Amino acid sequence: MNTSFSHDIDDEYEKFIRRMNPPRVVIDNETCKNATVIRVDSANKHGILLEVVQILTDLNLIITKAYISSDGNWFMDVFNVTDQDGNKILDEGILDYIKKSLGPESCFLSSMRSVGVKQSMDHTAIELTGNDRPGLLSEVSAVLRHLKCNVVSGEVWTHNTRAAAVMQVTDEETGAAITDTERLSRIKSLLCNLLKGSNKSSFANTAVSNSATHTERRLHQMMFADRDYERTSDGVLDDGQRPNVDVVNWYDKDYSVVTVRCKDRPKLLFDTVCTLTDMDYVVFHANIGTEGPTSYQEYYIRHLDGYPVKSEAERQRVTQCLKAAIERRVSEGLKLELCTTDRVGLLSDVTRIFRENSLTVTRAEVTTKAGKAVNTFYVRDASGYPVDAKTIDSIRQVIGQTILKVKGCPEDQKSAPQESPTSFLFGGLFKSKSFVNFSLVRSYS
Numbered sequence: 044m045n046t047s048f049s050h051d052i053d054d055e056y057e058k059f060i061r062r063m064n065p066p067r068v069v070i071d072n073e074t075c076k077n078a079t080v081i082r083v084d085s086a087n088k089h090g091i092l093l094e095v096v097q098i099l100t101d102l103n104l105i106i107t108k109a110y111i112s113s114d115g116n117w118f119m120d121v122f123n124v125t126d127q128d129g130n131k132i133l134d135e136g137i138l139d140y141i142k143k144s145l146g147p148e149s150c151f152l153s154s155m156r157s158v159g160v161k162q163s164m165d166h167t168a169i170e171l172t173g174n175d176r177p178g179l180l181s182e183v184s185a186v187l188r189h190l191k192c193n194v195v196s197g198e199v200w201t202h203n204t205r206a207a208a209v210m211q212v213t214d215e216e217t218g219a220a221i222t223d224t225e226r227l228s229r230i231k232s233l234l235c236n237l238l239k240g241s242n243k244s245s246f247a248n249t250a251v252s253n254s255a256t257h258t259e260r261r262l263h264q265m266m267f268a269d270r271d272y273e274r275t276s277d278g279v280l281d282d283g284q285r286p287n288v289d290v291v292n293w294y295d296k297d298y299s300v301v302t303v304r305c306k307d308r309p310k311l312l313f314d315t316v317c318t319l320t321d322m323d324y325v326v327f328h329a330n331i332g333t334e335g336p337t338s339y340q341e342y343y344i345r346h347l348d349g350y351p352v353k354s355e356a357e358r359q360r361v362t363q364c365l366k367a368a369i370e371r372r373v374s375e376g377l378k379l380e381l382c383t384t385d386r387v388g389l390l391s392d393v394t395r396i397f398r399e400n401s402l403t404v405t406r407a408e409v410t411t412k413a414g415k416a417v418n419t420f421y422v423r424d425a426s427g428y429p430v431d432a433k434t435i436d437s438i439r440q441v442i443g444q445t446i447l448k449v450k451g452c453p454e455d456q457k458s459a460p461q462e463s464p465t466s467f468l469f470g471g472l473f474k475s476k477s478f479v480n481f482s483l484v485r486s487y488s
């Protein structure tokens with residue numbers, strides 16, 4: 044049978060089942076004292092758990108507790124969620140969005156909605172994978188600026204000496220997606236050579252397209268394909284931050300039981316469910332909870348072939364991949380937040396200043412909305428040590444900012460030194476280029 048024809052039949056059958064058994068979403072703000080309870084009942088399909096978790100995570104909701112059951116043809120989830128400040132969700136706009144995204148109306152959306160795939164002609168997506176090194180983001184940003192590409196959004200992750208990035212760029216002059224095939228080929232070639240650096244035999248990969256996937260899921264897929272989980276840790280995380288993952292088989296029920304214990308943080312459930320889904324495991328039952336700063340996750344899984352984990356090698360691979368998925372988003376060091384009017388070359392200028400002050404970026408999030416750039420960087424000293432106060436002062440003097448916050452260290456209590464006359468000269472230069480609001484926050488999340 045033609046594969047495409049078979050896929051169409053499966054897709055139509057799935058739509059038929061969902062119409063006959065439409066999803067039901069119940070949102071309860073009365074039962075639980077300190078969280079909003081969201082219950083989702085739906086016909087079961089592979090990937091539906093990730094779809095639900097992704098929608099909740101993209102709304103920046105904190106999942107404090109969850110119970111999942113999908114043994115058979117029906118899927119039942121219960122999530123306790125709060126906002127970023129630990130409060131119940133009372134915003135009617137958010138509650139209505141959840142009902143529409145997960146409820147009966149979702150049956151009639153395109154099947155591409157499943158797990159965040161969408162088409163976009165507003166920008167060109169650039170994907171990069173290669174060896175991490177100090178100043179890499181600065182070099183990539185400089186090349187993109189030279190090629191007249193404006194970075195409107197993107198994320199950069201580093202883990203176990205590897206780096207991955209997904210960036211959305213537009214043409215500097217038109218503000219539209221880049222569609223010229225020769226230009227795209229040149230962008231891809233130059234960036235690939237940059238990633239390889241002086242070691243031309245090292246592995247690097249670049250891709251450009253006008254289709255977009257869910258950025259964070261794509262980063263997990265890229266680093267998984269790059270096998271970052273096999274490499275020796277770079278030693279950034281201390282023992283208290285390292286996740287504890289165990290995989291054992293429950294032979295009476297033909298399940299593999301995966302337990303995860305680690306420091307709780309936002310998007311943790313998304314990271315683990317995303318990895319299990321991309322490794323083709325089905326979650327039949329799960330219990331998610333927190334106790335103080337610690338998160339506990341327990342999954343009952345089988346592979347898509349219907350079998351639990353079948354070998355020691357497979358068990359070790361599941362363990363390594365889940366640990367890597369959790370660690371990729373853990374960034375120890377200094378968190379820098381930049382909020383200013385957007386302009387072409389902003390990312391290149393900011394990361395150049397970091398590089399000139401011996402800072403290396405371990406993770407970055409770049410967003411642009413309504414002409415405003417909101418960028419977050421996690422940085423540490425290029426030698427691996429924490430950033431000291433002198434480096435912070437140097438950056439402040441060059442950029443000429445008065446809003447400078449450092450949390451979680453003694454520098455918080457110190458009064459800010461007076462700016463030198465030189466800083467006013469440089470400050471005027473950067474302020475004329477829309478450097479307005481620059482704040483630094485210590486973070487170990």
